[in-house]
Structure formats: C-alpha cells, structure tokens
Amino acid sequence: MIEKKPIIQDLEALSPIGALPGGGVTRLAFSSVEAELHRLVARWLAQLGGKIRKDALGNLIARWPGQDDSLPAVATGSHLDSVPQGGKFDGVVGVVAALAAMRAIRKMGSLTRHPLEVIVFVGEESSRFGVATLGSKVMSGSANIEQYLQLRDAAGITLRDAAKESGANLAEIESAIRQPGELKAFLEVHIEQGRVLEEEAAKIGVVTAIAAPTRRQITIEGRADHSGATPMALRRDALTAAAELILAVEEYGRREAVHKSVATVGMLSLKPGAMNVIPGQVSLGVDVRGIDFASIQRVVAGIDDKLQKICQQRHVSAKTQQLSADKPVQLDSTVIASIEAACQKLSLPYRLMPSGAGHDAMNMAKITPTGLIFIPCKDGISHNPREEATVEDIVLGAEVLLHTILDLAK
Numbered sequence: 001m002i003e004k005k006p007i008i009q010d011l012e013a014l015s016p017i018g019a020l021p022g023g024g025v026t027r028l029a030f031s032s033v034e035a036e037l038h039r040l041v042a043r044w045l046a047q048l049g050g051k052i053r054k055d056a057l058g059n060l061i062a063r064w065p066g067q068d069d070s071l072p073a074v075a076t077g078s079h080l081d082s083v084p085q086g087g088k089f090d091g092v093v094g095v096v097a098a099l100a101a102m103r104a105i106r107k108m109g110s111l112t113r114h115p116l117e118v119i120v121f122v123g124e125e126s127s128r129f130g131v132a133t134l135g136s137k138v139m140s141g142s143a144n145i146e147q148y149l150q151l152r153d154a155a156g157i158t159l160r161d162a163a164k165e166s167g168a169n170l171a172e173i174e175s176a177i178r179q180p181g182e183l184k185a186f187l188e189v190h191i192e193q194g195r196v197l198e199e200e201a202a203k204i205g206v207v208t209a210i211a212a213p214t215r216r217q218i219t220i221e222g223r224a225d226h227s228g229a230t231p232m233a234l235r236r237d238a239l240t241a242a243a244e245l246i247l248a249v250e251e252y253g254r255r256e257a258v259h260k261s262v263a264t265v266g267m268l269s270l271k272p273g274a275m276n277v278i279p280g281q282v283s284l285g286v287d288v289r290g291i292d293f294a295s296i297q298r299v300v301a302g303i304d305d306k307l308q309k310i311c312q313q314r315h316v317s318a319k320t321q322q323l324s325a326d327k328p329v330q331l332d333s334t335v336i337a338s339i340e341a342a343c344q345k346l347s348l349p350y351r352l353m354p355s356g357a358g359h360d361a362m363n364m365a366k367i368t369p370t371g372l373i374f375i376p377c378k379d380g381i382s383h384n385p386r387e388e389a390t391v392e393d394i395v396l397g398a399e400v401l402l403h404t405i406l407d408l409a410k
C-alpha cells in the first residue's frame with residue numbers, strides 16, 4: 001500500500017529548492033539547484049536502506065539487494081531538473097513515486113527476488129544546453145558525449161565545465177554505461193503533460209511508444225547594414241530569411257500531421273538587434289518530432305530543401321548543427337502488459353497511449369525492457385509554473401508502479 005502522507009512531505013521538502021517568487025521553479029541541468037535536489041533525495045534513499053552511488057556523469061543510483069543478487073535489477077526513476085520557470089511535478093512525480101514504492105516494499109519486510117534500483121537522472125531538460133535526457137543517453141550508451149561536452153549555455157559555460165562543477169568524473173564517463181544483463185526492466189512514472197487522460201477521465205496512461213525529437217540549430221548569416229541607407233534591393237536580411245523558413249517548418253509539420261509528426265521553431269535570436277540595423281545573423285532552434293521516424297525525416301528534408309532555396313534567393317548563407325536525431329521508441333509489450341494488469345487489479349480506468357514528449361524512459365528502452373506510466377496533470381499544463389498534479393493521482397501512479405515492480409521483480 002502506498003502511503004499518502006510521506007508523498008506530501010517529500011513534495012513539500014523539495015518545493016522550496018529552486019522556487020521562484022512568483023511560483024514555479026527553475027532547476028537547470030547541472031546547476032547547484034539540481035545538485036541540492038539530488039543530495040536531498042540521496043539522503044532519503046539511503047534512509048530507506050538503498051546503497052547509494054553516483055555514476056561518472058552524476059546520475060544518482062540507489063540499490064537494494066534481491067533474494068538472488070546475481071539477477072538483473074528492476075529499476076525505476078525519473079529526473080529532478082526543470083525548464084526555466086517550470087513546474088514542480090515534471091520529473092519530480094517519478095522520483096517521489098519511486099520513493100513511495102520503495103517505502104512500501106521496505107514495509108513488506110521481505111526482499112524481492114530481483115534486486116531493485118531507483119535512478120535519478122541528471123540533465124533531462126534541454127533548456128540549458130540544447131540536448132535532452134543527457135543522463136539516460138549516457139547511461140544507455142547512446143550519447144555522443146564528446147560533441148555534447150562542447151555545447152554552451154546562454155552564459156557561455158560549456159557542458160563540460162558545468163558537469164565537472166557538479167562533480168562529474170568525465171575521464172571515466174564510459175563507466176556510466178550500463179552493461180547488458182544489469183537491468184531486467186526500467187519503469188518511469190511521469191505527468192502526462194497533455195490533456196488526454198483528463199478528457200477521457202482515465203487515471204493512468206500506459207505508454208506504448210515515445211515520440212522522439214530531431215533537433216537542429218540553424219544559423220542564418222546575412223549582412224547587418226544601416227536600415228535607412230540600404231535600399232530594399234541590396235539587403236541580405238537574415239531575419240526575413242528566417243521568417244520564410246519558420247513558415248516552411250510549420251507547413252512541413254502540417255503535411256505530416258496525419259502521421260502524428262509536429263514541427264516547431266521555439267527559439268530565435270538575432271544580431272545585432274537594433275531598430276536601425278538590418279538583422280545580420282539569426283539563430284533558430286527547430287524541433288521536429290513524432291512516432292514515425294520516416295515521417296520526421298521527410299519534414300527535416302523538406303526544411304533543408306527550403307533553407308537552400310531561401311539562401312539562394314536571398315543571398316544569405318546558413319549553417320545547420322544537428323543536436324539530436326532520436327528514433328521514436330516502441331515500449332516493451334511484456335512490461336506494458338504488467339502495467340495493464342496492475343491497473344486492472346486496482347480497478348483503475350486506464351488507456352494505452354503514445355507519448356508526444358521525450359523521456360528518460362526512451363533511452364533506457366534501448367538497453368532494457370521499459371515501461372512508462374502517465375498520471376493526469378491539470379489542464380495538461382506543463383513546463384509552466386501552473387503545472388499541477390494531485391497527490392491522489394500521484395498515489396495512484398505510485399500504486400501502479402509498486403504492483404508492476406513487484407510483478408517484474410518476483
């Protein structure tokens with residue numbers, strides 16, 4: 001049985017860390033705030049009898065022995081970092097649910113047959129360095145780590161320096177990769193970040209596939225000239241070129257909507273940024289995602305093609321840096337069946353659904369059978385200070401997690 005009170009206490013203890021005066025939290029990847037959250041949760045996991053370690057990147061791993069400790073472990077967890085001005089539930093819910101499940105298992109007093117692990121990933125959000133789910137990418141051996149370490153945040157700090165500052169041991173980074181046979185399964189509880197569950201009055205979403213993003217940073221170089229002295233015909237305006245490209249991103253996204261692909265420009269910066277200067281350089285972030293990789297590739301190819309044409313027509317040049325090209329992930333049918341069985345046993349209304357957002361679970365799915373359990377969040381609002389999930393729903397998510405862990409670890 002999952003207890004409600006300790007969940008409330010955990011949420012209350014975490015809530016002031018990185019909290020903003022106007023509500024919400026900023027808990028950036030590899031910041032001192034993220035480190036403080038990890039320290040607190042590590043203490044709680046140790047109090048629950050977990051053997052604590054940090055891997056070379058800084059992922060927190062707590063382990064409990066099984067009756068047969070040579071068997072692969074059943075693991076669960078999520079992340080504690082957030083977007084700037086984010087909410088208090090994205091990631092946190094999965095960590096708090098994992099703690100609640102371990103608390104319940106400990107109260108039962110006997111070891112599960114398989115060992116158990118709680119994993120708290122570092123750097124899940126891409127807001128700071130442009131790369132998402134870094135901790136689980138490294139753990140699953142799917143990170144292009146040397147390339148990532150050179151990425152810089154808005155203040156010019158490299159990921160390498162930020163990770164070192166947080167205590168990462170980058171010389172030993174390979175040791176953070178989990179080997180085949182170490183894990184039997186991975187489970188993550190997460191808020192849905194959408195409105196499907198709420199609209200269908202379902203309490204649990206059993207995720208079948210996770211959409212994956214292809215992300216690119218495109219920098220268009222034109223020429224910064226005097227806005228008064230430069231006739232229209234002589235301009236090489238990087239911003240008007242970017243404007244055309246942004247509309248093309250939307251257009252190609254729409255064309256692939258039947259395959260559930262979406263395309264977004266969510267980041268834009270221009271230089272020099274003055275009223276009387278024609279923009280000379282524009283940098284934009286393009287995010288294309290879906291559950292059908294071929295469809296994602298068609299969108300990206302269309303955007304590439306359009307960019308070339310814009311460059312020719314407008315006499316500007318462009319550089320494209322690929323930040324990620326993750327493949328959509330199908331989750332494990334055995335784990336899905338186990339989660340469904342837990343919902344049925346608890347008489348919870350649930351539905352099978354894809355996840356539009358990326359999660360650490362998608363990387364873990366590359367190395368172990370993986371399941372993702374959604375709980376509703378109010379009005380589907382996420383990455384926003386108004387993000388909210390009820391304690392009752394977190395309890396239900398933790399209950400489903402507990403049953404699934406016990407099933408898989410028996």
Ligand SMILES: [Zn+2]
Binds near residue numbers: 124359
């Ligand atoms: Zn998250």
